[in-house]
Amino acid sequence: MGLSDRILNIPIPVVSFLMILTIALPMVTPIGLPIKIGSMTKAGYDIILGLSEGSVVLMSYGVSPAGVTEVGTGAKALVYHVLSEGHKLILVGPAVDNPMFVEKDIPPIANMLNKQYGIDWVHLGYYAGVEMGLAAILSDISSVYTTDHRGNKLQDLPLMQEVKGAADIDLHICVTFSADMPSQLARQVAAPYGIPIILLCDGVTGTIATPYYPTQIQSIMMSMRGSAEYELLIKRPAEATGGMDSISLSYLYLTLLLVITNIATFYKRGEKKEER
């Protein structure tokens, strides 16, 4: 068996084990490679900075068990930035998993910044119908929610007495793992109401969202990279910044794997031609 055959016949468990190593090693011994801030992430940071104090931000907190590693930490960074700038935050969730993450992630941040529930932030909980649900919320919040996630009546929450629908919302932040979401945001948020949108999403959804940038969606933060960039922008490096070393090594490993296997295939094809 020649070298090219050996390269092309590495057992999959070995390939997978090496992948585990490339992810795990930087966690034990961090490399600390520099991370450059992208323009799409910086745009989101500037939008939040540019809002006048007390602006209302509607955040669709689409963090789920599958996406928590990739976008969870970026979502927390965005919440921190919004609340620390003195803006009001309304959290909703298009999937049944989302409220659990809101209740786990947001209270510690709000407490750290001395923000009061009901005045500075409100958690309305899950809404059904994804696109239709979002359209209904923007049209009239009370048509979807009569109580918040904790069972309080909306009229008893000071923040919700001021916010009735799209006219009272200054910014929409959407955290999502759904590739359908960018077009839904363009249809239901940007086109009818012209509300600025910040999208934090996985890499696949980010690529699908680029046609809408910067006209309909003003900022796209893609995957863990976008989260890490945002953590650095607000000067609070956390899990995403730490995870970028793992991304670096694992991507480098994948690149090498692809280059070597393709060279081996090319070489083997040449050998076969010669034999003929």
Added chain:
Amino acid sequence: MSVTVKRLIPVAIVFIIGFYMIFVSYIVVPPALTDVSKQLTSWGPIITALSMGFGYIILMRTHGRRTIRLQKGEWLYSLTIVVTALVYPVLYLTVGPASAIYKLAYEHVNQTIGASIYAIVLFALTGAMYKAFRARTLNGFLLLISGLIVMLWVAPIGEVIWAGFPVLGAWILDFPSKGAFRGMVMASAFGALAIAYRTLIGVEGGHVAGVEE
């Protein structure tokens, strides 16, 4: 119930409500008409919630039957679904979502399984890339090269290897990728418009599927 009633009534409902919503969206109308459209929009989440409830009943009926009949090779999985689908709502309704026991059941079961499955996908992808991603044609070669450049653009190590990776990666995303996606979005939007129009006038019968003419 006759086929005419089964087909005509749904088509008529879609026609009237569809054109009404289009009318209200594009033409300035009295507030009373806008209020009706808002009311109709709010039905969306309600209908979705109802369909979820309906799906729950079907799920329980199907898997409940399999469990009771001890269907070979199926019943254990069905039992798992039935128990899970019962435990979470019961916990939610009795102790509430904020309780420690519900959080424990959610975070240590659902969340862990979800994250694990997503993590496993990485290894499946790595294996698939290793076995199948070969530049056999010019198109395949271009796909491979652009994929590698974008990967090294996302990873900070790419810039350490060569400063051109971020520039090339951003260019690929900004021009070829964005341009191609915009074309696809426009094409699918025109397609969706055509299907919507056909549905509104009753030519497209997807929503009344199963009802013969």
